[in-house]
Amino acid sequence: MGSKVAKDLNPQHGAPRGETPAAPDHADTALYGREEIAQVLAGRDAWTREELADALARLPRRKPAFQTDSGIPIPDVLDPASVREHDYLRDVGWPGRYPFTRGPQPTMYRGRLWTMRQFAGFGTPKDTNARFKYLLQHGMTGLSTAFDMPALMGYDADHPMSRGEVGKEGVAISTLEDFEILFEGIPLGDVTTSMTINATAVIALAMYVAVAEKQGVPRAKLGGTIQADMLKEYIAQKEWMIPPAPAVKIVCDMIAFCAKEMPRWNPVSISGYHIREAGATAVQELAFTLADGIEYVQECVERGLAVDDFAQRLSFFWDVHNDFFEEVAKFRAARRIWARTMKERFGAKRKESLLLRTHAQTAGVSLTAQQPYNNVIRTTLQAFAAVLGGTQSLHTNSLDETYALPTEEAVTIALRTQQLIAYESGADRVIDPLGGSYYVEYLTDEMERRALEYIRKIDAMGGMLRAVEEGFPQREIAESAYRWQREIESGERTVVGVNAFRTEGDEPIPILKIDETVAREQIERLRATKTRRSGARVAETLAGVERAARDGANLVPPVIEAVKAYATLGEISDVLRKVHGVYREDGRF
Template sequence: MAPNALKDLPSGHEAPRAETPAAPTRAEHPSYTPEEIARVVAARERWTAEELGEVLAKLPRRRAAFQTDSGIPIPDVLDPGHRREADYLRDVGYPGRYPFTRGPQPTMYRGRLWTMRQFAGFGSPEDTNRRFHFLLKAGMHGLSTAFDMPALMGYDPDHPLSRGEVGKEGVSVATLRDFEVLFDGIPLGDVTTSMTINASAVVALAMYVAVGEQQGVPRAKLGGTLQADMLKEYIAQKEWIVPPRPAVKIVCDMIAFCAEEMPRWNPVSISGYHIREAGATAVQELAFTLADGLEYVQQCVDRGLDVDAFAPRLSFFWDVHNDLFEEVAKFRAARRIWARTLKERFGAKKKESLLLRTHAQTAGVSLTAQQPYNNVVRTALQAFAAVLGGTQSLHTNSLDETYALPTEEAVTIALRTQQIIAFESGADRVVDPLAGSYYVEYLTDEMERRALEHLRHIDAMGGMIRAVEDGYPQREIAESAFRYQREIETGDRTIVGVNAFRTEEEEPIPILKIDESVARAQVERLRAVKASRSGERVKEALAGVERAAKEGVNVVPPVIAAVKAYASLGEICDVFRKVYGVYREDGRF
């Protein structure tokens, strides 16, 4: 069925879905001849019976079986015999060339280092603006903005549900006036900005566009990324306003709008980070994240968009945990699966459409309140894994984030961690340095195979929206999280400083505290804005948002108009609640 014909399907009719590509079969030109493979396997069998057998007879093994954190078995030794199905050019190839296993760019960090971002957002817009300037002066390449819980849930700071949460885990924003303060003195034409906001992301996008225009920067020249990944919210993070289907429709509205008017903007950052933080394994994170991305592509194609018009601006956001080699393999397998699926299933022709471009963040869930300085080491290990895996952007967590938002000292250490890796480790001198490692290539193949099993199961269910509505990924993640916690409690998994190598007393560390005066100031600013704006103009603008939502047309332009009229985030989200209804999870597992 041609993409343009899909938009003419009757309401409620789901177009048949092409299957996700199958795992690779035996290559016509394997990297090793059958004779050489047979010789290697015979030598391995002798080694297993002789050298290994002799040692194992004398020493007890540390574990009954070795496996990755995702449960992938690790053989006693790996050699070419374990990759007898491999074809180098088909499966590994070269950087910047299909299937992009080795990276999206030919030169990778030789040509340009990854973008160094540090999550910033707390208290008032003034507080966060000062942190932005501090980080840019310290050498950060791009801004990364965290919003507080009321903003994430679509409420203004004066709403009863916002009490006690204003500015606590991100910056408080309600109207365009807050964005004007937030980005005061920040040249939006030169700096890229990432905004971690989902359910109310369309409002944040509109405010950023409006602030850019005030600075004289047209929307076509604004660069950055909006997270806006609603599917992962229903799977893992649980911050939503409306039910899944209208929420995904709004995401696709932003994708369509940005494809037409904001060519430098990534309208959605398809996020595995929160899926992993909820307890998923690396394989589950890989599979469910790609499934989310493929669902957005399918929905956009179904509404008549050309895949090559929007796919080049889709981006991904991954968690990076402690199993270094598995994390490297995850990045490599993700690029390969995405490229093959966009080409074979959706018929993408542009090279840019096949590139899986990614931001990564070290694992917040791995940080411990016990012996918090150990978190510096964990973060360094995870950051190095992201670099070895070929990320294009990286955030490193701060040592104090189990207690509160980071202090300036802690966030500086986190940024210096990236800079030491970039300028002192040598990782910037070679592209995909672990390529060819028998272990890493074995893991890459296994990650791909296991992820494709999940993807085919989701396809059989009717796609990711249906899978989410049926609770499939939620159940899988809950079971993995339970197993992980049980391993810690039984001692089968060692967490340094938590269930092993503990200390009796620990010195307190300085933490950032948000004063309640922030909430009072934000409420007063909101009242002042409402008192000074044109009530009639706001009423007309909100009516335009409601009309667009009811008629099923793109809501981004009327939301921009409402923001420019100084309608508040809460007022705009209330329109969505009115039209689409309020979503509450039924709790099935």
């Protein structure tokens, strides 16, 4: 995996590794002519000598230099000369038209608001089913499912490794019966579902397909997204079972299966969120996430998939942090880089293959345990940045998530935050309202340039899979996280309520507690399921999974058969560990 080099630019084979499109040459149709730029520069010089110099003499700058959270320098003022080489039609253009800087759809929120998808999942499947129904009744427009740590790591509820973690940070899932309870009374043909699960994503996808078929919903009608982004697991989140190469192969199995069987389903959500939460800057999040996407596309075309047969179902997932304008620019730069990469590097022809469609979530790592009600304000600003950046789907974090999974009251406030932005802020009334801002266009250009520098480094290493195996993005993120923490501790970076504007004795807030009876209930149901199922059928289907894993066949069909036989998540995971081995990360400093 990842070692073959394509020989030409045929869309069937992909571009040779290392041929990421450069930032485009500047055309003769720049937004401003030379005479206009000269006049602006002369005016800027006069302003700097006169008004600015006088003001600085009376009131010096608060800092010697201003920059974004990614380290992009910010001039005193931006003007047409700041984007002098900008070509409007080439670099900005129109919503719904290449390179999609202004948005993937011509009407954006005038035609359809973003999907409001609040993350839910805790306790037993019955508990989460009730939370799903509560949120749907309060205006949520898409389901989003969190799974507990045992499910994420490939262990059943009764495994010793699961002790103390069952149902704690997401819903506990061990068998198809759990999925049947989880989605009881929810018509899967009428809603879209997002599932945040990676190492065991193929098993969760199989269970979703099986429970939908029990409801009478065909695969082709299912809409939603499963995260399944294994590259970012090795980079940032560290929830894995098997080594990177076979894990990426399984992601490509899911892409191939869904392209044929589930045309409305996104088989991978290429996730910058966890990269950012691990300490990456916005530029690093942008670069490493797009490099992950490039790797998946490259792997798929190298195994013979035509890029236009699957690219339109790839989706992305971004973090939205505190630097408001940088976050807006990140969304715009991401769409532009991806569209150009798909067109120029992979030869994609269909418009849908060029679109970067995205879900976003406000930054969990920015929430503070101190003065937790400040988190409502942080989340509001971050959500507004995602909307002005043009997201298609959004989750807003709850104020209490530094302590525990959110209470109903807290998650309702988080949902209301989205609804207030959607229906009262006016953000839905105009497409790309910050397009043309000198500052936003400057940041968009700078983020594109800096992200492409990273992507070229990764290409030179042989692609993202190889870069991950060598630890390159991991080291870059660790260094950024260290700098950020050092700035907070030194007071160079202000965090309200933490190292500035502190209060003594914050009032406690209500938090959600998961009772230990959840684990007992889950284990009892698992044991009851095992007594009812056919042991022979389970053994037969698990043997089918093992054969496919050893032969390099597509793993999705045999896993569907295994979950239908009520083979457990842990049993299927054990087969994969048996075939591919258990991954252990080298220590890196």
